Amino acid sequence: MKTGTLIKILVLLLFLLIGCITVSRELFPSGVQTVPPPAEELTESQTPLVIATGDMSGVYFPLGEAMADLFRKYNGKAAGTQVTHASIQNTKLVSQKQAELGFSTVDVLSLPETKKKKILALTGLYSNYIQIVTTKSDIHTLEDLRGKRVSIGTVESGTKLMAERVLKAANLASNEMDVSTLSFTQSADALRNGTIDVAFFSSGLPNPVISELASEMKISLIPIPKQMAKSLHEKFEFYTLDEISSQTYAGIKRTPTLIVKNVLFTYPDLPKQEAYKIVKTLYDHLPESKNAHLEAMELHLSNATAGIPIKLHPGAKQFFKEIIH
Incomplete structure (x- = not known):
């Protein structure tokens, strides 16, 4: 390959890289990082399922990654995680539909400023x-x-x-x-x-x-x-x-x-059947999440809906009703 041609290719690649960085910064402001689903999983008719987690060194992030893997594998759903400051920021992101799912502790969900009408619980989780x-x-x-x-x-x-x-x-x-x-x-x-x-x-x-x-x-x-x-x-x-x-x-x-206690939650507009499939997939395949963190094994159907200060999503309610009966 001629030297002039090689230089042109390198310059083009540099411009493309700069463009990608610029787009990334515009989409995801400082302090919030996203680990997106693989590009090949996205289609024009499919939007990704974004899970708002927390610090990458905590439990929310690896558990969110494990859940995203389950949803991709068993629901055929493009899914990824978003690194955040955790509970309070997660309630804001989900209530504003900037993320489909989020983790939070129940004390945060009980705060007067939490917009309880704009978020619904899917299931209780382990304890912090x-x-x-x-x-x-x-x-x-x-x-x-x-x-x-x-x-x-x-x-x-x-x-x-x-x-x-x-x-x-x-x-x-x-x-x-x-x-x-x-x-x-x-x-x-x-x-x-x-x-x-x-x-x-x-x-x-x-x-x-x-x-x-x-x-x-x-x-x-x-x-x-x-x-x-x-x-x-x-x-x-x-x-x-x-x-x-x-x-x-x-x-x-x-x-x-x-x-x-921790809770997995979403927004009210998430379709009932999709919410149902999310909760069912999570409980049907819990052992697969164990490798992400031992806390995944602390999820128990017996107390999944206890002590949650926000309403259950209709899809989650349907799942737990079927399990109880």
């Missing part, structure tokens, strides 16, 4: 555990957080909401700490580098980045006292006292904490 991680040997209780550098989770996340409620219950004002709003990955890196002392995580067990951190250095989890948990349960009924097993992460002790 509040995990308050430190690498410092002098931090043992919530009281010890005074004067410390603390990450409370990203803006528009369920982690931040739950962290703020826990800190308020512990009589800790934000001006008594150096507070930052980091993602799971950023929090783990900051703990590793010593730029923060404590980080809140609201996640299924185990959280991948905490597991990695615990394999590299000594960590400990700060307990939520039983009386505080009881008080938060009385004020917000969806928080329940539980514990994190000593087997969850290397070197930790059994730690009492709070848990909160």
